[in-house]
Amino acid sequence: MADPKTPEPTRRSERSRQAILTAAVELVGEVGYARLSVEAIAARAGVGKQTIYRWWPSKGAVVLDAFVELSGGSQPVALPDTGNLKADLREVLRATVKELTDPRFELPSRALTAESQMDPALSQQFVEAVLRPHLKALQERLRSAQRAGQVAKGVDLDVAVELFVGPLFHRWLLRTAPLTSAYADTVADLAIAALRPTARAGAPR
Amino acid sequence: MADPKTPEPTRRSERSRQAILTAAVELVGEVGYARLSVEAIAARAGVGKQTIYRWWPSKGAVVLDAFVELSGGSQPVALPDTGNLKADLREVLRATVKELTDPRFELPSRALTAESQMDPALSQQFVEAVLRPHLKALQERLRSAQRAGQVAKGVDLDVAVELFVGPLFHRWLLRTAPLTSAYADTVADLAIAALRPTARAGAPR
């Protein structure tokens, strides 16, 4: 009578769930995402394939869950707000660089970003679960700066956020050049300059 | 001296090469990259699978070649230089947005970007063949502006370029918000503001 697509989550085996996510993380690290197979995850986790297919729609979804689990769930991201805008943002971008180049995170992150290209649903989840919290926090800091008069009033903060994050992401994803904390500083400074409330707002003269 | 794995390219059949690239483009458009198979390309092109494996190392490499062929080879990209920096860059970014959202290009672009994550060699080729020309051209325009005193002297133009391109790319790739020409304008204006030669220059102190 119940929708066959929605199994009872009450009966779900937590043991299996954990084993699957752990196996997924391990295997992504060992063989990479492309050569990762549901079969291998099931075997490593000591689990029937059906148990995976019952609870996740795709390989990507499993890896996403595993990744979220790994990065400590959806805990709200806290950014420093010392009043010193430049210092705060430099620190944030440096932290971002550190995370993007952390070997534990890099492989699954790239895999999920790649997979997101082909699977909009996964993309949505990925962005919401992993990315959005960071962007939101950054935006919050900028809003605070805007209230303090350090950022021009007319600036769209959605865009502003991407001014900081976009360049880092671009370099990371396309490997056009090494991604260093020096680069993070430069980007932070330039983006802050773009937002400063000179003459007639942030728009160029 | 010669690598035994690399066959003589003199004997190569141009007819087959073209048929393969055409078939690849068509099929990426029809079924998407994920469901694209070497087998299907060979069948569509009326070609033996071996002929593909003889000349390309992977599915991604074929699609990359096909994509380069499609976008008119490695012709040098020409940017407008009217003297009006803001107008020129707005036009460039608008053109970039148009290309990224052009249905003919979007699918293969996303596919190649995704595939590049898992295959650094492909990534390298992709960036050099497709991306670098655009970035170089943009950089050239900024250099011209720098000479004209519209951009602060100390600014690293490699970074500056990414200030323009990064946000667009970020939004396109992660689908955090719609990618419009209005957005292109906003990014252009903000990035130009970041670079303008103020009192203390745009470069980090």
Next chain:
Amino acid sequence: MADPKTPEPTRRSERSRQAILTAAVELVGEVGYARLSVEAIAARAGVGKQTIYRWWPSKGAVVLDAFVELSGGSQPVALPDTGNLKADLREVLRATVKELTDPRFELPSRALTAESQMDPALSQQFVEAVLRPHLKALQERLRSAQRAGQVAKGVDLDVAVELFVGPLFHRWLLRTAPLTSAYADTVADLAIAALRPTARAGAPR
């Protein structure tokens, strides 16, 4: 303890097994053994290739099973024993000729004989499953004749059997001359003559 390469036969699909054997027989008849492919068998049987490879080590093994199934399994072969040795053996050899020239059996028989040359394991199975029962039955009849004094006491019946069967087989396999029931009679008569208890064998003069 269990061989990991041998899957549980309890879960085996009888439907698939039958379909595969039937398809194999049909296809051997249609295209011959040399042009018979596992792929074609799988396609005709509506079965995945893996299902064939799971249960049989080679094309030859499938055809052997199919052939055994076709000739009614390993039912014990019954030979006539009317007391009239010459009549009985003529009948047996004529039946053998008939089977060797029966179009339904000839092709697979030749194929299996040929394949056996290259694959000793298959050879073993083929001989045991198909040939041995016939030889055993023939030997039994000769033993009975030996007890009745129609065959010399000292004769090795293993050899005697081949005296009857060898010539037929030789002619069938090498096509040195047509294989007819007249030939069967001649061979039967000569072989019986070879075995008869002579003056010096201690038999009645």
Next chain:
Amino acid sequence: MADPKTPEPTRRSERSRQAILTAAVELVGEVGYARLSVEAIAARAGVGKQTIYRWWPSKGAVVLDAFVELSGGSQPVALPDTGNLKADLREVLRATVKELTDPRFELPSRALTAESQMDPALSQQFVEAVLRPHLKALQERLRSAQRAGQVAKGVDLDVAVELFVGPLFHRWLLRTAPLTSAYADTVADLAIAALRPTARAGAPR
């Protein structure tokens, strides 16, 4: 102008022909007939594939030629005729056993016998080139014996020959039991007994 199927044999390269046959023999010995490929023969012989296909219709034909070359061409087979029929025939059958079990000959012989099953044309050539001379010689010896009154007059010598050869061949091909010279002796004695001109014999009148 000439039939494209029959190239000019005058221009044929003897060097290539020899190299091909040598390579074929070597490779059959190394990898067996089943895994022998025209490609490998060509490579080993330092010859283009076309050169093989130009002069031989099939892999089997090459191996047959190679085998004939190996066994010293179609030299007429000479059998002993000492007047002692039993001694002569024992010697002949022992020689046959020796040849069938000689490792240099066994593999190609089995291969050709096997291949002959699927290719009647090859079968014909094989029998004529390799087998017939032996059978003819054996038949000659029996004819001589028939003239000397050691073999009944009415016996069909074509059949008689197979009475000697058939059992050996049967045991060799089907591996029902080891093929020894003791076996050769037994068969020789029995077959001679079958042919002897006693009382009314078992042979057809």
Next chain:
DNA sequence: AGCTAATCGAGACGGTACGTCAGGTCTTTAC
């Protein structure tokens, strides 16, 4: 505490595609 129904491990199944091997044809260059 026992019943019953869903989930579980296991793995066979029909499939698709893989990347490789070889077949036999065709084309190019050298002799």
Next chain:
DNA sequence: GTAAAGACCTGACGTACCGTCTCGATTAGCT
């Protein structure tokens, strides 16, 4: 015009996984 070389189309190989589908054997939650 034969030969060496080797690219080409074709077709089959045997393998890896896909996602679906039985199987008993747990294992909950409800009676």
